[in-house]
Amino acid sequence: MAKGIWVFAEQRDGKIKKVTYELLSAGRGLADNLGEELCAVLFGKDVAGAAAALGEYGADKVFVADNEKLAEYTNDAYVNTLFDLAKANEPNAILFGYTASGRDLGASIAQRLETGMFSDCVSVKVDGGQLVFDRPLYAGKAFVSASCPEARPVVAAMRPNVLAINEPQAGKQAEVVNVEVSGDIRQVIKEVAMAISSRPELTEASIIVSAGRGVKAPENMKLIEEFADSIGAAVGCSRAVVDAGWYPQAQQVGQTGKTVAANLYIACGISGAIQHLAGMSSSKCIVAINKDPEANIFKVADYGIVGDLFEVVPILKEELKKLLA
Amino acid sequence: MKILVLLKQVFDTEAVIKIADGKISGDGITQIINPYDEFAVEEALKIAEATKGEVTIVSVGADVEQTVRQALAMGATNGYVVEDAAMTDVDEYSIATILSKAIGAMQYDLILAGWRAIDDGSAQVASRVAQALNIPLVNLAIKLDVADGKATAVTEIDGGTATIEVPLPAVVTCQKGLNEPRYPSMKGIMQAKKKKIEKVGLGALGLDASAVAAKAKTLNIYLPQTRAAGKVITDEPAVAAKEVAKLLREEAKVI
Ligand SMILES: Cc1cc2nc3c(=O)[nH]c(=O)nc-3n(C[C@H](O)[C@H](O)[C@H](O)COP(=O)(O)OP(=O)(O)OC[C@H]3O[C@@H](n4cnc5c(N)ncnc54)[C@H](O)[C@@H]3O)c2cc1C
Numbered sequence: 001m002a003k004g005i006w007v008f009a010e011q012r013d014g015k016i017k018k019v020t021y022e023l024l025s026a027g028r029g030l031a032d033n034l035g036e037e038l039c040a041v042l043f044g045k046d047v048a049g050a051a052a053a054l055g056e057y058g059a060d061k062v063f064v065a066d067n068e069k070l071a072e073y074t075n076d077a078y079v080n081t082l083f084d085l086a087k088a089n090e091p092n093a094i095l096f097g098y099t100a101s102g103r104d105l106g107a108s109i110a111q112r113l114e115t116g117m118f119s120d121c122v123s124v125k126v127d128g129g130q131l132v133f134d135r136p137l138y139a140g141k142a143f144v145s146a147s148c149p150e151a152r153p154v155v156a157a158m159r160p161n162v163l164a165i166n167e168p169q170a171g172k173q174a175e176v177v178n179v180e181v182s183g184d185i186r187q188v189i190k191e192v193a194m195a196i197s198s199r200p201e202l203t204e205a206s207i208i209v210s211a212g213r214g215v216k217a218p219e220n221m222k223l224i225e226e227f228a229d230s231i232g233a234a235v236g237c238s239r240a241v242v243d244a245g246w247y248p249q250a251q252q253v254g255q256t257g258k259t260v261a262a263n264l265y266i267a268c269g270i271s272g273a274i275q276h277l278a279g280m281s282s283s284k285c286i287v288a289i290n291k292d293p294e295a296n297i298f299k300v301a302d303y304g305i306v307g308d309l310f311e312v313v314p315i316l317k318e319e320l321k322k323l324l325a
Numbered sequence: 326m327k328i329l330v331l332l333k334q335v336f337d338t339e340a341v342i343k344i345a346d347g348k349i350s351g352d353g354i355t356q357i358i359n360p361y362d363e364f365a366v367e368e369a370l371k372i373a374e375a376t377k378g379e380v381t382i383v384s385v386g387a388d389v390e391q392t393v394r395q396a397l398a399m400g401a402t403n404g405y406v407v408e409d410a411a412m413t414d415v416d417e418y419s420i421a422t423i424l425s426k427a428i429g430a431m432q433y434d435l436i437l438a439g440w441r442a443i444d445d446g447s448a449q450v451a452s453r454v455a456q457a458l459n460i461p462l463v464n465l466a467i468k469l470d471v472a473d474g475k476a477t478a479v480t481e482i483d484g485g486t487a488t489i490e491v492p493l494p495a496v497v498t499c500q501k502g503l504n505e506p507r508y509p510s511m512k513g514i515m516q517a518k519k520k521k522i523e524k525v526g527l528g529a530l531g532l533d534a535s536a537v538a539a540k541a542k543t544l545n546i547y548l549p550q551t552r553a554a555g556k557v558i559t560d561e562p563a564v565a566a567k568e569v570a571k572l573l574r575e576e577a578k579v580i
Contacts, residue, residue: 287569301557323580
């Protein structure tokens with residue numbers, strides 16, 4: 001019988017991604033509820049050292065594949081290795097972050113294992129012995145609760161930033177099981193270029209300062225960036241800003257951009273089109289700055305400031321800086 | 326070069342979602358090509374133009390001809406649609422199983438698809454099809470070159486880009502930024518009317534409803550709680566900004 005809640009521990013350069021701790025924290029509760037063990041699966045090169053942290057965040061066991069072939073994420077190497085591991089151990093569930101590689105690996109492994117997968121989940125619970133996942137449809141205009149009653153393991157990719165992280169237990173150790181790498185790799189990685197930015201990633205950021213067409217010109221993105229930097233925020237933008245060529249596509253928030261779930265989302269000069277709201281409405285607290293009192297964004301904002309962003313942003317920046325100092 | 330494009334028909338992004346009898350209601354909603362699939366169609370057309378190739382649009386679902394025909398009007402060569410009344414309980418596993426079965430009998434060098442559909446946002450089907458066909462997968466292409474039996478893609482990864490090369494045939498999913506989809510021309514629209522859309526049922530693929538039954542089961546579909554409109558402050562900038570800063574600390578407790 002399938003047993004064990006598995007968490008795929010995503011890392012880059014040996015540094016574990018925050019979403020992994022979110023998954024372990026949720027996974028711990030699920031495993032306890034079902035009376036099963038919580039296992040982390042850690043793939044990469046020179047990553048064995050990161051296993052200790054996974055134990056402290058709740059894993060009972062860590063499967064580690066530390067191998068040159070896993071240095072960069074490739075679909076083939078990761079799927080093959082994970083497939084063999086899952087076949088041998090028959091977990092009940094495998095949880096991923098809804099990240100670029102989490103999605104890629106999750107969907108592939110789900111098909112290989114002929115099972116169901118839930119993407120972009122915002123919650124998970126145990127009900128009647130089954131894991132039940134809630135996830136948005138139409139970018140949050142509706143939601144669905146679903147389970148995978150028979151096929152195992154159930155695979156899910158959880159949206160980063162929505163699950164709470166438990167306090168780590170210093171010194172709690174996980175059993176470490178070493179794993180072999182299997183199969184051929186058809187993807188050749190020619191180059192990896194990480195954006196050089198000291199800012200947090202949009203999907204992981206707890207604060208996002210986002211710009212809309214109201215910023216009026218590309219050079220004014222600087223104002224938004226300075227605001228973001230002064231409060232440790234990521235910079236997002238609407239599609240209008242991307243289409244105008246003022247800011248990169250990768251920073252677009254919305255139905256055809258990134259879905260974010262920040263603690264605080266500050267929308268500057270954004271009208272609040274339905275496609276934009278779809279990407280950011282699951283943020284905990286929304287602040288809107290817009291000079292049009294009728295702007296749609298005020299319908300979802302917790303706090304709205306009717307005014308010119310060029311006047312409001314510099315003052316709000318100083319005020320928030322003071323609070324954070 | 327023979328290119329297949331996986332195309333999904335979805336609700337217009339402006340659609341207001343309503344639930345009737347526990348299901349999402351499609352009444353009065355305009356259907357469009359999934360926006361990410363438009364990037365796939367455009368890229369396929371560009372490659373086909375450069376290689377004197379052809380583009381086949383492959384779709385699963387009921388009443389999808391009008392959107393398949395839109396892709397034909399953009400310039401795709403022909404369409405292939407799997408439609409069967411027995412397909413009621415489907416998930417990503419079902420769709421990928423159907424698509425890979427259909428594609429398994431076709432000739433192709435490259436399969437393109439949008440990286441996710443904007444309706445269910447699940448980003449699974451193309452990856453699953455690659456697995457089922459046992460051909461390499463590259464997700465989230467923002468640049469694609471095809472030459473000498475290889476595809477080289479610049480892809481979006483979290484926090485940067487990766488350039489990945491795979492042998493063909495392969496599945497490549499398309500991300501915004503890859504290209505600007507063309508609009509169908511008048512001539513294209515006229516020509517599309519005469520282009521062939523082949524329609525098959527599950528039986529023709531050697532499948533039946535049980536072979537493609539969903540693994541994932543829906544328990545409940547619901548609308549989110551609407552966000553209550555909050556406090557709107559119309560004071561002058563200095564006062565308003567101070568007030569909001571205070572509320573963020575004391576009331577919302579997010580700073
Ligand atoms: C298929 C499709 C997909 C889409 N996907 C997305 C998506 O993923 N993300 C997205 O954002 N959009 C998306 N859109 C576009 C969306 O419909 C809107 O066009 C877009 O969000 C508008 O961006 P905006 O709010 O920045 O610009 P506008 O609608 O032009 O609004 C600018 C706002 O700034 C305010 N303003 C102007 N000057 C100032 C000032 N000095 N101070 C304060 N306020 C000021 C104005 O009052 C106005 O409300 C999509 C559209 C389609 C058709």
